[in-house]
Amino acid sequence: MGPIFGVYDEFILHGLSIWVTLIFVFAIISAVFFVLGSRRLRDLRHLYQAASTRKGPDALEDILLHQAQVEDMLSARVEALEKDALNLHVLIQGCVQKCKLDRYQAFRDTGGDQSFSLALLDGKCDGAIITSIFGRNESRLFAKRVVKGVAVHALSEEERKLLEEARKDLLGKKENRGRVTKE
Numbered sequence: 420m421g422p423i424f425g426v427y428d429e430f431i432l433h434g435l436s437i438w439v440t441l442i443f444v445f446a447i448i449s450a451v452f453f454v455l456g457s458r459r460l461r462d463l464r465h466l467y468q469a470a471s472t473r474k475g476p477d478a479l480e481d482i483l484l485h486q487a488q489v490e491d492m493l494s495a496r497v498e499a500l501e502k503d504a505l506n507l508h509v510l511i512q513g514c515v516q517k518c519k520l521d522r523y524q525a526f527r528d529t530g531g532d533q534s535f536s537l538a539l540l541d542g543k544c545d546g547a548i549i550t551s552i553f554g555r556n557e558s559r560l561f562a563k564r565v566v567k568g569v570a571v572h573a574l575s576e577e578e579r580k581l582l583e584e585a586r587k588d589l590l591g592k593k594e595n596r597g598r599v600t601k602e
Contacts, residue, residue, distance in 0.1 A: 512542035517592075519585040523577055525552045536578050538585040544568035548578050 470482055517540040525534035533553035540546040548570065550561045563578065564571040568586045570578070 514541055515539050515546065516542050517546075517585050517589040519581055519588065521577060521581045526554055529553060529555055536575075536581050538565070538578075538581050540565065540568075540585050540589055542589075544586055544589060548574070548582060550575070550578060 470478060517538070519538045520535060521537075522532040522535045524532050534551060536548055536550040538546065538548050544565065544567050546565045548563045548565060550563070552559045552561070563574065565582065568582070570582060574582065
């Protein structure tokens with residue numbers, strides 16, 4: 420009989436640890452729900468006290484009217500914010516949104532990539548390409564206007580590639596945002 424009681428005692432002790440763990444978890448969950456419920460009850464008490472301090476048959480109606488006014492005010496503020504966001508979106512379209520720089524060696528007899536082209540485009544693919552050609556005896560600076568992704572003046576091969584990359588980057592960014600599509 421001794422070994423049977425030993426197995427039985429071990430089973431009871433092992434089973435007890437599971438029960439103690441389950442009771443502990445249940446107690447923690449109950450405590451969380453108690454705290455959340457008591458907070459909600461406190462909030463409801465404050466509302467009740469605010470409503471009960473008002474006297475007269477129209478107290479509840481006054482509270483509801485006030486709440487409706489607050490709701491209308493919030494709706495008006497949301498509409499104003501949406502209008503401002505739309506105005507900012509339109510304004511941002513005229514700001515530089517893509518800058519792309521390409522450095523290169525314009526002449527074989529000069530060392531390093533001292534020449535460069537810089538593309539600056541806004542949200543409508545308007546902007547400019549600024550190019551600096553570095554030579555041993557002189558440097559020259561050119562600015563060429565871009566309208567809707569097309570240069571107004573003739574472009575060098577480097578400028579043409581740079582403009583195409585900048586346009587693709589800008590239009591790809593817009594498509595990813597899902598707000599603006601290609602023209």
